[in-house]
Amino acid sequence: MVSCLDDLPITELKGVGEKVAEKLKRLNIVSVADMLFHLPFRHEDRSTLLPIGALQPGQASLFEGRIELAEVVFRGRRSMLLRLSDDTGFINIRFFHFSNSQKQMFKRGQWLRCYGDVRSAGNGAGLGVVHPEYQLITLAQRGQFEKGLLAVYPVTEGVNQTTIRKLLAQAFHLLQQGARVRELLPEALSIDKGFPSLIDSLQQLHYPETMPSEDVSETPAFKRLITEELLAHHLSLSRLKAGLQTYPAPCFKSKELLPQRFLQQLGFSLTAAQQRVVAEISGDLALNQPMQRLLQGDVGSGKTVVAALAALSAIEAGYQVALMAPTELLAEQHLANFKTWLEPLGIKVACLLGRHKGKENELTLDDIRLGGSDIVIGTQALFQQKVEFCKLGLVIIDEQHRFGVQQRLALRDKGLLGGMQPHQLVMTATPIPRTLAMLGYADLDLSIIDELPPGRTAVTTSVLSVVKRQLIIERIKQGVADGRQVYWVCTLVEESEVLQCQAAEVAAELLRSCLPELNIGLVHGRMKAEEKQAMMTSFKAHAMHILVATTVIEVGVDVPNASLMIIENAERLGLAQLHQLRGRVGRGQRASHCVLMYKGPLSENANERLSIMRETTDGFKIAQKDMQLRGPGELLGKRQAGFMRFKVADVERDAVVLESLAEMADETLQHQPQLVEPLIHRWLGNSVEYAQV
Ligand code: ADP
Ligand code: MG
Secondary structure, X not given: OOOEOOOOEHHHOOOOOHHHHHHHHHOOOOEHHHHHOOOOOEEXXXXXXXXXXXXXXXXXXXXXXXXXXXXXXXXXEEEEEEEEEOOOOEEEEEEOOOOHHHHHHOOOOOEEEEEEEOEEOOOOOOEEEEOOEEEEEOHHHOOOOOXXXXXXXXXXXXXXXXXXXXXXXXXXXXXXXXXXXXOOOOHHHHHHOOOOOHHHHHHHXXXXXXXXXXXXXXXXXXXXXXXXXXXXXXXXXXXXXXXXXXOOOOOOOOXXXXXXXXXXXXXXXXXXXXXXXXXXXXXXXXXXXXXXXXXXXXXXXXXXXXXXXXXXXXXXXXXXXXXXXXXXXXXXXXXXXXXXXXXHHOOOEEEEOOOOOHHHXXXXXXXXXXXXXXXXXXXXXXXXXXXXXXXXXXXXXXXXXXXXXXXXXXXXXXXXXXXXXXXXXXXXXXXXXXXXXXXXXXXXXXXXXXXXOOXXXXXXXXXXXXXXXXXXXXXXXXXXXXXXXXXXXOOOOOOOHHHHHHHHHHHHHHHHHXXXXXXXXXXXXXXXXXXXXXXXXXXXXXXOOEEEEOHHHOOOOOOOOEEEEEEOOHHHOOXXXXXXXXXXXXXXXXXXXXXXXXXXXXXXXXXXXXXXXXXXXXXXXXXXXXXXXXXXXXXXXXXXXXXXXXXXXXXXXXXXXXXXXXHHHHHHHHHOHHHHHXXXXXXXXXXXXXXXX
């Protein structure tokens, strides 16, 4: 019977009962086809049996020998020592972990076949191997073994190499008997790229004829699987996007009156990049399908104004807007901005924060429900069940990297009224390398502000040891004398907010004692939101010279006159966070400066991070480096990382494949839509569930 291994449960293989099946599931192996996609991470050359006399240190080798001596020794640590010989030489075998039954088996005269890393034991003691793989053999079995390359697989507790090898042998046997695995790459594409068939690819990856080189990912067989996997991820996100567009959205064919009046009173004109993205957004909003757009722009590039313009189009058309920020501090700052900008135009701005309670909050909620508020600014509180909008037409999410796909979807559902769906604008300052963005945000269209407002001067960055603290204090004095304001940022690697706040308090005290003539404020996460806000307002109004802060100021805070920033323990922060923090300065006309203070000795990685910060302010370069240092999953944030757990692909290494992914996905969707579902199922399996929310 010809069967399809994709549909054949793994329990159909010999030796797989419920227990083993449960364990295999941990390796994401459910069907026999999954087994075939469980690829080895390396191969070992088991084709040459070396005489002991020919063994070389530093090489993994296969050899056979007779036990000449077996003893338990106590040299520092208890261990089992065997001395093997085959008449060409001697070698020592050592086991630090061994059972009684092993002790029984290792008898003088017993032959062993071993495979392991041969090392020189030093000071003339000859060669040795610690914990080799071994097999007891009889004299007659000498030299009788299956020659070739042995694949080594990822294993899990209770499923060892031998089990996996046996199961794979069965699976390949089924293939020889005519069973199939589904070809899910469109044939034209496969031919175009010169890929071998799926079965041939799998055969080559599990049982290569010659030892694979280091660069196995360059082989057509591997490339085929990489392509398949990346395509599956891309398609799953495209499907998500299509799912988001099942409902129509209201069209905002703006008469452009409000936006024009807004721009006139703004006091500056938009940069070319801002104008471009505003046009892209207006284009989307004029369609009756929901916009799903990611607005990416480096810190300080002026995303807020763009958001305000989008909001105005919606409001002018008679709809409400929700603007969600990741922190209360940032929400309050947006509130202040939008009030100044929009209230003169007769627009009603409301605010919803977690801490708002009681009667006043009820009134706000009523107002939102009845359509009295035009724009509602808030934190996650906007998700709460009791928040009901009258006519939500646009959802804006600021600093997207703090939220996940699910939150994005939850807010969309808030607006699902009368079968209409609100438009969505997602903003982020986290620069993401283009190729990664194409995958991680494939459900969103991308607009990029690639230009800073004029008159900004680049921030120069210096890296200083904490030992030079006095120098820094002098620099602050000088800066303040020049009319500058200063951020002093305290960071701790421990996520403990309490410790972080204590550190900030200590730092503030210390600064007050060194600089008694200056006004020094303090803002940290454990302060009440009103206190934080009051502190920020007073800093912004130049009522103080220095603001000591924890990383609460990381996102969005905007005080153009602050042009000097000192970051304590900078060596402990990741690049993305350093870049975000540094983005708080360099916002005014004046040349800004950032001092990264560290406590030595620096690890190589930390050293590299600090150097890159000193060398560039280009968010994209920093992101690229960040991806190299940390891996792509991290960069997209935890929630996104679910999409980014790859079996064979590596977003950085396989960037070339990513380049043509969108095209391949379109091709597949158009000509072979029946492949989409199985592809996603094969590669994303269970993890796809939340992508369908
Ligand atoms: P981000 O993109 O980091 O959210 P903001 O929207 O907070 O940046 O803008 C940073 C600062 O730049 C704000 O003070 C804003 O008013 C100002 N700004 C924005 N666009 C322009 C422009 N075209 N010309 C001058 N200043 C601008
Ligand atoms: Mg912002």
